[in-house]
Amino acid sequence: MKEYNPHEIEPRWQKVWEETQANKVNEDASKPKKYVLEMFPYPSGDIHMGHVRNYTIGDVIARYSKMQGFDVLHPMGWDAFGLPAENAAIKHNSHPATWTYNNIETQKASFKRMGFSYDWDRTVVACDPEYYRWGQWIFLQFWKRGLVERRNSPVNWCPNCKTVLANEQVTEGECWRCHGAVEKRDLTQWYFKITDYAQELLDDLDQLEGWPERVKQMQANWIGRSEGAEVDFILCDKEGNAPENPSEDDIITVFTTRADTLFGCSFFVLAPEYEGVADLVAGTDFEKDVMGLVEASAKVSAVERAQGDHEKHGAFTGRYVINPVNGEKVPIWVADYVVADYGTGAVMAVPCGDQRDFEFARKYDLPIIPIILGKDDPLFAELDGVSDRKVVQVDWENAYDAEGILVQSGKYTGLVGGKHSEGEAAIVADLEASGRGRRKVEYRLRDWLISRQRYWGNPIPAIYCDHCGLVPVPEEDLPVMLPKDIDLAAGETLATHEEFSKCTCPKCGAPAHRETDTMDTFTCSSWYYLRYTDPHNTELPFDPEKANRWMPVDQYIGGIEHAILHLLYSRFFTKVFRDMGMLTYDEPFSNLLCQGMVKDENGETMSKSKGNVIAPEDMIAEYGADAVRAYILFMAPPDKDLLWDEGGLAGIYKFMNRVWRIVYDLAGQADENTLFQKDASEKEIEKAFKTLVRERHRVVGKVIEDFDRNNFNTAIAAIMELANAASDYLHKASADMRKADATKTAFDAELATVLVELLAPIAPHWAEELWTTVLGHEGSVHEQPWPDFDPEKAKDDEVELAVQVNGKVKARITVAADAAEEAIREQALEAVAGATDGKTIAKVIVIPGRLVNIVAK
RNA sequence: GCCGGAGUGGCGGAACGGCAGACGCGGCGGUCUCAAAAACCGUUGUCGAAAGACGUGCGGGUUCAAAUCCCGCCUCCGGCACCA
Numbered sequence: 001m002k003e004y005n006p007h008e009i010e011p012r013w014q015k016v017w018e019e020t021q022a023n024k025v026n027e028d029a030s031k032p033k034k035y036v037l038e039m040f041p042y043p044s045g046d047i048h049m050g051h052v053r054n055y056t057i058g059d060v061i062a063r064y065s066k067m068q069g070f071d072v073l074h075p076m077g078w079d080a081f082g083l084p085a086e087n088a089a090i091k092h093n094s095h096p097a098t099w100t101y102n103n104i105e106t107q108k109a110s111f112k113r114m115g116f117s118y119d120w121d122r123t124v125v126a127c128d129p130e131y132y133r134w135g136q137w138i139f140l141q142f143w144k145r146g147l148v149e150r151r152n153s154p155v156n157w158c159p160n161c162k163t164v165l166a167n168e169q170v171t172e173g174e175c176w177r178c179h180g181a182v183e184k185r186d187l188t189q190w191y192f193k194i195t196d197y198a199q200e201l202l203d204d205l206d207q208l209e210g211w212p213e214r215v216k217q218m219q220a221n222w223i224g225r226s227e228g229a230e231v232d233f234i235l236c237d238k239e240g241n242a243p244e245n246p247s248e249d250d251i252i253t254v255f256t257t258r259a260d261t262l263f264g265c266s267f268f269v270l271a272p273e274y275e276g277v278a279d280l281v282a283g284t285d286f287e288k289d290v291m292g293l294v295e296a297s298a299k300v301s302a303v304e305r306a307q308g309d310h311e312k313h314g315a316f317t318g319r320y321v322i323n324p325v326n327g328e329k330v331p332i333w334v335a336d337y338v339v340a341d342y343g344t345g346a347v348m349a350v351p352c353g354d355q356r357d358f359e360f361a362r363k364y365d366l367p368i369i370p371i372i373l374g375k376d377d378p379l380f381a382e383l384d385g386v387s388d389r390k391v392v393q394v395d396w397e398n399a400y401d402a403e404g405i406l407v408q409s410g411k412y413t414g415l416v417g418g419k420h421s422e423g424e425a426a427i428v429a430d431l432e433a434s435g436r437g438r439r440k441v442e443y444r445l446r447d448w449l450i451s452r453q454r455y456w457g458n459p460i461p462a463i464y465c466d467h468c469g470l471v472p473v474p475e476e477d478l479p480v481m482l483p484k485d486i487d488l489a490a491g492e493t494l495a496t497h498e499e500f501s502k503c504t505c506p507k508c509g510a511p512a513h514r515e516t517d518t519m520d521t522f523t524c525s526s527w528y529y530l531r532y533t534d535p536h537n538t539e540l541p542f543d544p545e546k547a548n549r550w551m552p553v554d555q556y557i558g559g560i561e562h563a564i565l566h567l568l569y570s571r572f573f574t575k576v577f578r579d580m581g582m583l584t585y586d587e588p589f590s591n592l593l594c595q596g597m598v599k600d601e602n603g604e605t606m607s608k609s610k611g612n613v614i615a616p617e618d619m620i621a622e623y624g625a626d627a628v629r630a631y632i633l634f635m636a637p638p639d640k641d642l643l644w645d646e647g648g649l650a651g652i653y654k655f656m657n658r659v660w661r662i663v664y665d666l667a668g669q670a671d672e673n674t675l676f677q678k679d680a681s682e683k684e685i686e687k688a689f690k691t692l693v694r695e696r697h698r699v700v701g702k703v704i705e706d707f708d709r710n711n712f713n714t715a716i717a718a719i720m721e722l723a724n725a726a727s728d729y730l731h732k733a734s735a736d737m738r739k740a741d742a743t744k745t746a747f748d749a750e751l752a753t754v755l756v757e758l759l760a761p762i763a764p765h766w767a768e769e770l771w772t773t774v775l776g777h778e779g780s781v782h783e784q785p786w787p788d789f790d791p792e793k794a795k796d797d798e799v800e801l802a803v804q805v806n807g808k809v810k811a812r813i814t815v816a817a818d819a820a821e822e823a824i825r826e827q828a829l830e831a832v833a834g835a836t837d838g839k840t841i842a843k844v845i846v847i848p849g850r851l852v853n854i855v856a857k
Numbered sequence: 858g859c860c861g862g863a864g865u866g867g868c869g870g871a872a873c874g875g876c877a878g879a880c881g882c883g884g885c886g887g888u889c890u891c892a893a894a895a896a897c898c899g900u901u902g903u904c905g906a907a908a909g910a911c912g913u914g915c916g917g918g919u920u921c922a923a924a925u926c927c928c929g930c931c932u933c934c935g936g937c938a939c940c941a
Contacts, residue, residue, distance in 0.1 A: 172938095214935075217861050221937055228941080256941060269941095310939055335939095342940045349941085355858085356939050444940060563936080601868095634881075635869060641934095645869070647882050655881085658896090677888095677897075714871070717880035724880090731897085802876040807922050809876055845921055850875050855921050 001671045002773075004660040006624020010765045014112055022780060023117040025073050034070035035550045036062040037529055037589075039558030039566070040077045040124070043103035044084050047110045049598040049606065049632075049644070050559070052616045056629045057595055057638050057712070058557045059116045063761035064707050066117075067786040073550050074117055075532040077124030078104050081132075082521045083161055083177060086456040086488060093489045096456040100127060110616065114625045115764045117782070122535045126524040127456070131531065133479030134541035135523055136461040138573075140472050141580060142192060150470065152188040154273060154341065155449055163453045164189055166520060167446045168222075168565045176565075184298070190451035190460060190517065194572045198223055198443040200586075201571055210591030212639065218563045224444025227420070228257035229428045231348065231437040233268065233321035236329065238284065242322050252321055252332075255343030255442055259431065260423035261350040262325045263409040264371035266361065268332045269314070269347050272297040273340035277317075280332070286318035290334050297336040312337045312360050323348075324436040325427065326410060335360060343442055351399060358399035368394050372404040372417040380405070387413035448569065450520045455486060455494055457518025465505035465512040474506050480514070494518070525566050526573040529553055529588060544582045556589040563594070593710055596641040598632075603643055614644050626763035627653040633712035633762060655720060656766055659755055662726050663770050666752035668735060680732035688729040689744065694796060695725040696751055700789035703758055712762075719758050726751060753777075754787045802851040803828045810835045813852075821846045828852040 017023060038058035041051055055076075062074035078100075085096035092099070104125065111118065124131055142148050156165040160180035164187060169176040194201075202223045205216045230253050234246045243250050252268075270277055272294040281287040293315040314335035323330050330348075337356055338347050351361035351368040361368050369392050373380045377400070383391060389408050403418030415423035431437025451460060459480040461473035473480055483500045486492050494500055494516035505512040527541065533550040534542040558566075567589070574588040599605055600612040607613065619628045631652040636642040664670045680688070699722040706715035738744040752775055760767035760781045771781035795817060801824065803811040811831040815824050825844050829836070832854060839856040846852050 171936095212862095214861050218936055221860060224937085224940070226940070254941080258941070312939075337939045337941095339940055347941050354941065356941075359939095442940075444937090560935080637870085640863095640870090643869070645882070648869070651882055654896095661896095675897090713869095714880080717871075720880055727897095800876090804876080804922075807875095812876085843921060845875090847875055847922095851922090853875080853921055 001661070001664045001669060004657050004766070006626055006765065007621075009769045010113070010115065010625055013765045013768045014115060016768075017117075017780075018112075020780075022782065023074070023119050025075075025119045025122065026071055028071045029549070031069060031071035033073065033550055034062075034065045034555075035073045035529075035533075035553045036065060036555050037073075037075070037532070037553045037557070039556070039562065040079050040525070040528060041107060042079045042082060042084070043100055043107055045103055046106050047616060049614055049616055050595075051107075052114060052628065053595050053598055053632050053638075053642065054557055054559065055111065055114065055116050056632050057593065057710075058555075059114075059764075060629075060633065060707075060712060060761045061555050061557075061710070062117055063764060063782060064786070066782065067757070067760065067784060069785065073122075073532065074119065075122040075124070075535075076111065076116070076118040076120075077122075077528060077532070078107075078126060079521065079525050079528070080104065080125050080127035081457045081518075081524055083163075083454060083456065086454060089456075090488050095484070095486075096488070097127065097484070100456075113620055114616070114629065117764070122532050124528050124531045124535055126458075126521070126528065129479050129481060130538075131528075132458040132482075132524070134531070135458045135519065135527075136473070136478050136480060137475060137541060138527065139461060139519065139523075140475060140478075142576065143472055145576070145580070147193045147196065147576065149191045149193060149447070150188060151191065152186060154184050155187050155189055156182045157185040157187070158182050161454075164449055164451065166449045166522070168448075168568070189449050190515075191447040192450050192523075192572070194448045194569075195443060195445055197572055197575050198225070198445050199441075200575060201445075201568065204571070204575075204586055207587055208590075208592070211589075212592060212594055215560070215563045215567065215592060215594060219568055222445060222564045222568065226257055226442045226444070228255055228440055228442065229259045229424075229431065229437050230255055230344070230440045231259060231262065231324060231431060233324065233330070233348070236320040236322065238319070240320055240329065242329075252346050253344050254346045254348045255440055256348055257419055258350065258353060258424065259427045259437070260406060260412070260415075260417040260421055261353045261371060262323065262348065262427060263406070263412070264350040264352045264369045265323050265328075265330055265348045266351060266367040266369055267349045267357075268321050268330045269335045269338050269349050269357075269360070270317075270332060271338040271340035271345040272334055272336055274334070274338075274345045277334055280317050280319050284318050286316060289315040290317055293334055293336070300336070310337070312356070312363060314360060314364055316364075324431060324434070331366075333360075333364075341446065342444070352394065352396075353399055353401055355399045355401065358396075367392050368396070370394050370400075370407065371409050372400060372406055374400065374402065374404045377404075380407075383407040385414055387411065448520075448572075450523055451515075451517035452520055453493070453495075454518055455482070455488060457521060458482075458524060459494070460515045460517050460519055462515040463503060463505060463512050464515065465508060465510060467510055468505055468507045471505055471507050471512070477506065482518075522566060522569050526569040527577075529556075529570070530577070530583075542582075547582070548584050551583060552585050552587060553589045555591045555593065557593045557595060559597075560594040567592070593638060595638050596636065598642050598644060600644055603641070606644075619649065623649055623653045624765075626766045627656055630656065630716060630759075630762050634716040635713070637713055638710055655723070656763060658727070659719075659723050659759065660766070660770065662723060662730065663752045663755055663774055665730050665735070666726070666748040666755075667774050668739065668748070669774060670735065675727065675730040676734050677731045679734060679737070685729075685733045685737070688725075688732050689747075692725045692729045692751070693747065694794055695722050696754060696793075697789040697791070698794035700754060700758065700787050701791060701794055704786070704789075707761075716762065719755075722755065722758075726755070749775075756781060757784055757787045760784075799849055801828070801849075803831050804851060804853040805832050805835045805856055807853060809851075817849070821848070824848075824852060828854065 036058055038055050062072050066072045080100050085100045088099045089096040156170045158165055158175040160178045170182050175182055202225055232251045232253050235250045235252055236242050281290045314333045317332045319332045320329045349357040351357040352370050353372055386407055387410050406412050406415050406417045406423045412423050417423040461480045463471045465471050501513045501516050503512055503514050530542045530547050534546040570588050577583040631649040635648055665675050699718045702718040703715045756767050756770045767781045771777050797817050798814050799817050800812055800814050802809045813827050813831050824846050836856045841856050843855040
């Protein structure tokens with residue numbers, strides 16, 4: 001017998017697979033397709049255990065699917081544009097491309113050492129002009145469809161990364177990449193109008209049955225749909241008089257979900273960034289205070305805003321608006337607790353029903369008028385049914401924001417108030433009738449800011465011409481090539497790179513200059529899965545026919561950190577391609593698996609600074625790739641965090657060795673006494689054999705069930721049970737004894753085959769070696785059909801049942817598998833006669849194959 | 858604050874409402890060995906000598922039967938957050 005030596009067999013088989021193009025995609029239309037995809041990596045150095053986990057899961061699914069008879073697409077590529085490459089280039093005085101391509105080679109070599117079954121002919125590298133030209137093409141199509149906008153607005157600016165960021169890339173006021181504090185700036189930038197798809201992106205979450213609930217929830221929260229109404233307030237002049245014939249300029253509109261509380265509006269608030277604040281107070285006594293507040297709040301960083309204690313600051317403008325429901329004059333304040341870019345940036349304040357307004361009213365001593373009360377409120381008896389204003393101040397601790405009864409609310413008094421209440425509906429209906437309000441749905445989702453002031457990205461294909469204005473680069477001129485000669489260390493940028501920025505206007509031919517911003521790297525990752533379906537196309541980003549055959553991705557695997565970012569953007573791109581007629585699907589990823597993190601033995605995240613990183617290469621060097629793969633699948637369900645435990649890895653390595661010896665023994669090639677220990681009695685041998693045959697069928701069924709639900713840990717546990725049954729049998733029955741019995745000889749061969757096939761997706765090199773060298777089969781194990789099983793043979797002819805008395809197990813009985821209920825009942829009653837002595841049997845519940853419960857009193 | 862998810866032996870984790878703890882790690886005892894490693898066998902929830910009792914975060918409930926379903930809490934993890 002040859003010892004199991006992963007270091008010898010793994011490189012050997014990797015070479016063979018490469019030579020035989022074992023992982024090439026077949027494009028065999030006679031088979032059902034399966035697209036298995038793992039999120040492509042960013043090439044920052046070598047791979048870590050998180051990658052190993054992510055890609056092992058994908059590889060097992062891909063290999064298993066292939067054996068199940070699917071035509072499998074399982075590609076890999078690199079998300080290769082981005083800031084780390086640029087930073088590394090500046091640090092080492094080299095070029096981002098050098099760093100990027102070196103890392104790609106390193107990672108690719110590691111992937112091959114892990115035995116991942118990618119078709120390398122389909123590799124997509126995002127910084128390759130053959131790829132990014134299509135990113136530019138897509139940009140132009142979006143532009144044609146009105147989905148591209150260049151506009152000025154307050155944006156997130158990361159001073160550290162020296163670029164703007166999308167909303168999705170700011171977490172608690174920090175940059176997603178460098179974790180530095182983000183600032184607000186007013187800049188003109190490029191946007192993709194993802195908000196045009198807000199409703200559909202929300203609605204179609206329902207289609208995604210194969211997605212984790214938490215990811216769908218996160219996206220729904222991010223989109224943040226809110227139903228309410230816009231209400232128009234009329235602005236009084238500086239003397240406080242309402243205009244007789246108000247024009248559009250005299251209207252300030254608010255968005256509210258609580259129009260039912262309009263009668264409790266005791267002040268009105270504008271965000272400091274609200275356009276026109278300066279005009280409101282220009283030349284008045286209030287100008288100084290108000291503009292001071294505006295300046296002060298502009299200085300507050302996004303981090304402070306996000307993490308601060310939310311102390312509210314405000315200033316009165318000296319101006320008033322008219323409340324449309326009761327004609328009341330309401331003072332206008334400017335306050336930093338109003339979000340400028342949500343709704344209209346102006347809100348009606350109802351301190352009795354909104355905690356923020358309440359706190360503000362307390363601080364600045366503004367009226368808190370009770371207009372909605374719970375029935376158990378002490379004030380309710382006094383105000384129930386009172387429609388005119390009677391009480392104008394309360395001494396509550398907090399606002400009342402639950403459902404209640406409207407009081408002091410004119411004709412609406414007595415109606416139920418609250419979100420989506422009858423009171424709200426009645427008031428909005430009247431506002432609509434009088435033209436002072438309208439139904440409105442707001443979203444938290446903002447348009448996607450896609451321009452970046454960085455070099456290492458995909459150039460935005462746009463030209464500025466003094467005569468023609470903003471002009472798209474004609475499609476035939478694509479790609480706009482990123483210039484190679486750039487001295488980043490010396491501070492050169494695309495904007496200062498004259499050769500790049502200078503051009504002629506495609507419309508009029510006059511001298512013009514290019515846009516020098518590049519696109520967010522997330523634009524690259526929003527469609528790479530489509531390029532894989534047709535990676536060498538030179539006419540289009542992909543052939544719709546090919547994409548429609550392979551799409552949607554049947555199983556997508558990646559980290560939870562993309563729950564919003566990449567997964568939302570990709571859904572958006574897919575919907576646009578569908579509307580362009582290039583895709584027939586609404587959603588790109590049918591099933592999503594978010595793998596848990598790999599942590600150290602204390603549950604801490606692995607990081608270089610903590611010095612607790614386990615390098616995949618070290619583990620491969622010690623135990624081989626197959627053991628690492630099996631270990632990572634076995635130690636935890638895929639969506640849970642995995643705590644690294646080398647003892648567990650050693651255990652799996654032991655298991656691989658054990659099955660290795662079992663297969664040798666079953667193949668009749670074991671050394672003397674490898675497993676065999678003693679001739680057991682014929683009865684014992686027959687029993688062990690019967691059990692083993694049963695296990696062979698049961699376990700194959702169980703592994704299929706588990707693989708189909710991505711329960712790799714229990715699938716491996718089941719294979720271990722089969723190995724245990726085989727081991728028990730082989731200890732008892734000698735090779736000679738088995739050879740003398742044709743049934744047993746045949747079963748030995750069958751079992752060896754099944755064991756190797758079951759483990760093939762998990763330990764591909766191990767399986768291939770045993771398949772060819774030991775079992776002597778032709779071809780690759782990975783080309784074999786998945787083993788079959790007979791559920792009938794998985795059943796025992798006798799079963800043990802637990803016998804309970806009042807739910808407590810008191811005895812066990814063995815009955816024939818097909819025993820009649822009446823017979824089981826009798827046997828059970830007899831078995832627990834002692835425990836039921838002197839009691840009345842009230843009921844006997846027989847659950848065939850499981851237990852008997854006797855209710856005795 | 859709002860929205861998700863999770864709490865099971867010493868540890869990782871199993872359990873269509875039906876024998877809690879599969880499988881593995883670790884521990885203990887043994888076989889082999891001069892010895893050790895490897896390999897193999899047995900054992901291992903807690904208390905108890907045993908019979909037995911108790912056990913799935915806490916408190917209730919439904920059920921013949923609850924880790925699982927319902928109600929009310931606690932703790933931890935994740936997301937969002939001054940979004941009107």
